[in-house]
Amino acid sequence: MNNDIEKVLFSEEDLDRMISRIAAQVDKDYSGSDKKLVLLCILKGSVVFMGELMKKVNVPCEIDFMKVSSYGNETTSSGNVNIILDISRKDLDACDILIVEDIIDSGRTLSYLSKYLLNKGARSVRTCTMLDKPSRRVVDFSADYVGAEIEDLFVVGYGLDYAERYRDLPYIGVLKSEVYA
Numbered sequence: 288m289n290n291d292i293e294k295v296l297f298s299e300e301d302l303d304r305m306i307s308r309i310a311a312q313v314d315k316d317y318s319g320s321d322k323k324l325v326l327l328c329i330l331k332g333s334v335v336f337m338g339e340l341m342k343k344v345n346v347p348c349e350i351d352f353m354k355v356s357s358y359g360n361e362t363t364s365s366g367n368v369n370i371i372l373d374i375s376r377k378d379l380d381a382c383d384i385l386i387v388e389d390i391i392d393s394g395r396t397l398s399y400l401s402k403y404l405l406n407k408g409a410r411s412v413r414t415c416t417m418l419d420k421p422s423r424r425v426v427d428f429s430a431d432y433v434g435a436e437i438e439d440l441f442v443v444g445y446g447l448d449y450a451e452r453y454r455d456l457p458y459i460g461v462l463k464s465e466v467y468a
């Protein structure tokens with residue numbers, strides 16, 4: 288285990304089971320659709336989750352990417368979401384978008400993106416997150432597919448970073464407080 292990790296919260300095996308469960312739900316919900324399912328990875332944190340999920344989803348799908356950054360503080364719900372890389376498809380009205388996120392914190396990013404994509408013409412928008420921190424919510428938002436709810440812990444690995452580090456860990460761990468204190 289990496290020396291900066293206090294404890295492993297989800298092992299590779301835990302994550303494999305979690306993602307298999309989500310993929311089975313996605314298969315069930317989207318089977319038989321004559322529209323295009325698009326798994327939309329929100330960079331960068333979702334990249335590992337997305338890679339595993341897309342391998343396990345059996346219904347035909349396409350993939351796409353967006354990169355956003357959220358600005359806001361703890362006391363206001365009016366945080367802005369800045370689009371750094373947009374989805375650019377001409378066929379959005381034929382697309383059932385499933386946004387793939389690594390974690391929901393304030394809820395600003397997914398709340399904003401869901402509305403943004405519907406306004407842009409997507410046929411439908413659902414959301415999927417590997418981890419959810421409901422205690423941190425600033426805007427009212429619930430994802431359609433949730434891997435696991437967690438306490439307000441500083442988690443890294445499996446795509447999740449601290450100052451751009453630890454994304455490559457094959458598990459999700461709690462970062463030692465002395466690393467960020």
Ligand code: PRP
Nearest residue numbers: 330331332357390391392393394395396
């Ligand atoms: C994280 C995460 C979500 C967002 C969730 O991204 O990947 O996109 O924050 O927070 P919210 O619910 O408060 O909006 P981050 O900005 O850390 O970028 P990264 O994915 O590139 O690490």
